[in-house]
Amino acid sequence: MARAQDTGRGPARLRSRRDLLAEGVLAAGALAATTPLASAERSRTRGLPKRSPAAPRDLVSHGRFGLGVASGLPQLDGAPLWTRVDGIDRRGRIWLEVARSPDFRHVVDRRLVEVRPETDFTVHHLFDSDALGPGEELYYRFATRHESSPAGRFRTSRPPDSREPVRVAFWSCQSYQSGYYTAHRGLAHEKDVDLVCAIGDYIYEKSGDKDGPRTDPLPNAQLLDEYRAKYRLYKSDRNLQAMHAAHPFVAIWDDHEVESSYYNETEGNRQGATPRIPFPKRRENGYRAFFEHLPLIRFRHNRDRIYRRIPLGRHAEIFLTDLHQYSPSASPDCSGTPSAGPILLGPCPNATAPGRSLLGANQRRWLEDGIAGSSATWKLWGTSMMLMALDSANHWTLDIGEWSGWEWERNLLAENLHRRGVKNIASFSGDIHTYFAGTWTTTGRSDGKPVGPEFVAGSISSYTIAENFKQNGVPEAEAALLVERLPENNPHLAYVNSTRHGYALATVTPEELRVDFRSPTSTRDPNARVETLARFSVENGNPVLKVVS
Secondary structure (H helix, E strand, O other), X not given: OOOOOOOOOOEOOOOOHHHHHHOOOOOOOXXXXXXXXXXXXXXXXXXXXXXXXXXXXOEOOOOEOOOXXXXXXXXXXXXXXXXXXXXOOOOEEEEEEEEOOOOOOOEEEEEEEEEOXXXXXXXEEEEEOOOOOOOOEEEEEEEOOOOEOOOEEEEOXXXXXXXXXXXXXXXXXXXXXXXXXXXXXXXHXXXXXXXXXXXXXXXXXXXXXXXXXXXXXXXXXXXXXHHHHHHHHHOOOHHHHHHHHHOOEEEEOOOOOOOEOOEOOEXXXXXXXXXXXXXXXXXXXXXXXXXXXXXXXXXXXXXXXXXXXXXXXXXXXXXXXXXXXXXXXXXXXXXXXXXXXXXXXXXXXXXXXXXXXXXXXXXXHHHHHHHHHOOOOEEEEEOXXXXXXXXXXXXXXXXXXXXXXXXXXXXXXXXXXXXXXXXXXXXXXXXXXXXXXXXXXXXXXXXXXXXEEEEEOOOOOOOOHHHHHHXXXXXXXXXXXXXXXXXXXXXXXXXXXXXXXXXXXXXEOOOEEEEEEEEEOOOOOOOOOEEEEEEEEEEOOOOOOEEOO
């Protein structure tokens, strides 16, 4: 029986939406427009999972599944499965049913799983079965005595020697009030996605934005129940639920899962909120709610660890890192520097101080040795902050909230990987709410030795650089000029789009890494069309990307 190890096993390729259409999985109507697993409604009409006549007394009777379902990193014989039961107030059990067919006529396993108030009535079950082998596609659902959840889909992990192409999506920053999750609607319909990686800011602890198309009525989160309420609000979105039902999922946090710009036990920007409890307790509450509401496998001896490596067959291995829990260095003090929101309008010498670290020594060693020692053709690093420098025309760093605020460690890591001769490293990052693609070098700039390409995905819904300029009073003409000149001032950048939202979709083969930037035409319309903004190609052995279209 395959158990969760230090490296979660990767999933094999899922069948395409076209295949599911042929099988009658997609239902007509509104639900079909939001998820390729619209058979959830159909499966409910076919009746609840069959049960033994002697159903247990603690079987939950009338709970609901308002947040949908989700699966995590697949194992060779199963996967972690998640849901939440609404409308109950005591401990109980519900049914979990796993089948080989979307109509649940060919059941593999049916078992009872526990629901507890201590975890906000969420269910985390590491499903495994000796009847399963690598690469099997399965469907799952949960049920109370009278109600069935939507259905989800997962595939057991690919064998370690698999040579199949791998597809991985990366996204970040989904402020609920700033826009609709239209991008998730597109992602839910993507074909053959092996894994979805959320690389930070799954929720925002703050609220109060009056410019967005919808409202977050909750207070700034500090207490455990307040963080839990944020997850319930965010996960009520049907497009987000569709993405989770369609694809396996893993996540790391950035800062807003706790508090803006916090590092280790140093509090950050409270967004005007008065602290009601000490910051270490706020951090504990944020971490606990994160693990409760996502389908993550926790490490047995380090329960709050999120950094991990994920092999996906012979040709891809993912490394995910934590830039907040272990950092001994808070944000550089740039209080004397004029700024427009997060964008600096002058130099900040503290950003380049030697010894400043985001990863901490142990995680940095783990990352460097892991990438250097990986036998995978491609090493994909998911980091919540952008690595490449963004400089002004006068050569100061524009945003010290990214890796440029910890330049010493960024450059040390790059130099060490370059010195060790590591090939085919690609980084995927977020946080800055803008699409960038370019070359990560040993200096972070064009004067350094190239280490590998970096792809920065735009936010799902959080405001872009252009929108932030506008909100912080920078004149539109001046803001446009700053953005237009970014490639001119930063020759290591090959692509910039500061106005659009969305995600990055990577396809790995032995010969090349292909990356598409995918974006909805609007985040003010939950049903807007999703299109490709740009395509990139990286050849095996070449650290510099090509813009294909």
